Amino acid sequence: MKVLVCNVGSTSLKFKLFDMPGDKVLADGKVERVGREDAIFHYGNRSTGYSVQLEGQSIPSYAEGIQRYLACLTDPETGVIADVSEIERVGFKTVLAKGFYGIHELTDEVLQAMEDYLVVAPAHNGPYLEAIRQIQQVLPGVKLVGVFETAFHTTIPKERRIYGIPYEWYEQYGIQRMGYHGASHGYIADVLTEQCGGTGNAISCHLGGSGSLCAIQNGISVDNSFGFSLQAGPIHANRIGDTDAYVIPYLLSQGMSIDEITRGMDKRGGLLGISGVSNDLRDVQIAAEGGNERAQLAVDVYCAGIIHYVGAYYAELGGLDHLVFTGGIGENSSLVREKVCKAVAHFGIVLDEEKNAQRSNQARIISAEESRVKVWVVPANEELGVARRTYEYEK
Ligand code: AMP
Numbered sequence: 001m002k003v004l005v006c007n008v009g010s011t012s013l014k015f016k017l018f019d020m021p022g023d024k025v026l027a028d029g030k031v032e033r034v035g036r037e038d039a040i041f042h043y044g045n046r047s048t049g050y051s052v053q054l055e056g057q058s059i060p061s062y063a064e065g066i067q068r069y070l071a072c073l074t075d076p077e078t079g080v081i082a083d084v085s086e087i088e089r090v091g092f093k094t095v096l097a098k099g100f101y102g103i104h105e106l107t108d109e110v111l112q113a114m115e116d117y118l119v120v121a122p123a124h125n126g127p128y129l130e131a132i133r134q135i136q137q138v139l140p141g142v143k144l145v146g147v148f149e150t151a152f153h154t155t156i157p158k159e160r161r162i163y164g165i166p167y168e169w170y171e172q173y174g175i176q177r178m179g180y181h182g183a184s185h186g187y188i189a190d191v192l193t194e195q196c197g198g199t200g201n202a203i204s205c206h207l208g209g210s211g212s213l214c215a216i217q218n219g220i221s222v223d224n225s226f227g228f229s230l231q232a233g234p235i236h237a238n239r240i241g242d243t244d245a246y247v248i249p250y251l252l253s254q255g256m257s258i259d260e261i262t263r264g265m266d267k268r269g270g271l272l273g274i275s276g277v278s279n280d281l282r283d284v285q286i287a288a289e290g291g292n293e294r295a296q297l298a299v300d301v302y303c304a305g306i307i308h309y310v311g312a313y314y315a316e317l318g319g320l321d322h323l324v325f326t327g328g329i330g331e332n333s334s335l336v337r338e339k340v341c342k343a344v345a346h347f348g349i350v351l352d353e354e355k356n357a358q359r360s361n362q363a364r365i366i367s368a369e370e371s372r373v374k375v376w377v378v379p380a381n382e383e384l385g386v387a388r389r390t391y392e393y394e395k
Contacts, residue, residue: 002026002081003390004090005383006066008131010123011035013065016383017073017080017087020391023384026080027073031065041065043072050078062127063134070138087142090135091390093183093382094146095124095230098174102151103393106132106144114146120229123266145390152186153179155220160316163228177232179224181206185214186221187385188324191363191378193219200321203313205306206380207336208327209237209279213306215313223316225309231265234305235298237279240269241305274298281329281336303339310344320347324376331379332359337366341375348372 001021007014015029030042039059044051052072059065073079081087092106097113104110111129118125132144161176169175188204202216212233215223225233235241243265251261264273272279275298277287287295314320323344324330325337334356341351350371355364360377367375 001089001391002087003387004087005093005386005390006090006131006135007093007383007386008062008124008128010127013062013069013131014383015066015069016387018384018387018391020387023387029069029072031059031062031068034059034062034065039065041068043069043078045078045080047080052078061134062131063138066135066138084139087139089143089145089390089393090139091145091147091386092128092132093149093386094128094132095121095149095180096178097146097148100146101148101154101178103145103147103389105393106136106146110146124230145393147183147386147389147393149180149182150178151389152182152189153214153221153224156223160223175228177224177227179212179214179221180226180230181210181212181214181224182221183382183385183389184326184380185212185216185224186389187381188214188326188378189216189219189221190385190388192216192322192324192376195363196322201317201319202322202324203310203317203320204324204326205310205330205340206327207306207325207329207333208380210239211236211306211327211329213309213313215317217317223313234309235270235274235302237281238267238270238272240265240273271298271302274301281333285333285335299335303336303343306336306340307343310340310347314344314347320373322374322376323349324378326378326380331377337375337377341367349375351375 003018003020005016011034013031017026019026025046027046028044033039037058039057041054041057070084073081074083096117097110098116100110100113114125114129156179165175184206185204189199192199192202199216199219204214204216206212213225214221231239233241248261271281271284275284275295277284277295284295284298288299329336337356341349350368352366352368355366361379363378365374366377
């Protein structure tokens, strides 16, 4: 079955066409700066190695972006399929829909439920809704599947989902800890299962522009550091992470508007907010090494948040077999991995410093032979996670 996976950003679309169940990527594609006259279009055919990148393109809409990609896919010279009708399903890494937390066909009812939670995940649900509606028009009759980022976390026990809020807020508005980054953490569970025959007790650290930790026990999620929204957990690139909810009424009482507060929490917090330098850890690290104290503080706060959750999950799991780093920071920052592993060395973690310093795009173990806990670096592959779940959905 040909499954097209579509990853939607606020002004970008990324595609991968998979041949399932073999996990084979046939072609990938990317459109950046949708809606502008200087958009970038990329297409690559994985079997022939053909690849094209066009800059300065006019791509006014997501629909135009996908049409361009489909034209390349079906072109006799560059393509991998004869006709778009060969695409049976499109899988989306959707984020959140009220009352639909698993894997769902994207019916009008599910799209309405995404609309209902627009305010909780504005940076994600808005662009996804627009892209899905346009792709419905471009590919009529194709089954569109939403692999919601909450799906892997529906197994988290209720005592870890329920906040101490008036119970009717949970009942009426659905306010509870959801957990996100399900496609990534679910993929990590797949990798451990493939390589070790099971996950045992594992902690998956997805550290990128947005970060979360997940406690995995025997293949299923039993906790995740995100909350009702993607604002919780360790600090993110721009988002604040865990904060006392009473900050908000206090700032309102001081004359700030709710828009200013939400903008501050979404865009001006996290690594950027503390360092005042950048939302990119690479820049923050360089500034810290140059003696910038706020940049150093940002790195320390970042690592402290991760260490906090590793400790909490160690307690919840009752022990640890695997500690996994993934995402842009998890895969590339040997410094963050070292700081975290050293802080929790008493859990039976011995890092091999040479292996930690090496780079590779393969899943690998970076702990020493004698380490009781295996420490892994695994390249994130959320698209494959989405392709597998889309293929398996009501097969
Ligand atoms: P992601 O959201 O998973 O694509 O991760 C993107 C982030 O990874 C960037 O914002 C950088 O902060 C971070 N990153 C990438 N390479 C490195 C590196 N070599 N050292 C530290 N951080 C990095």
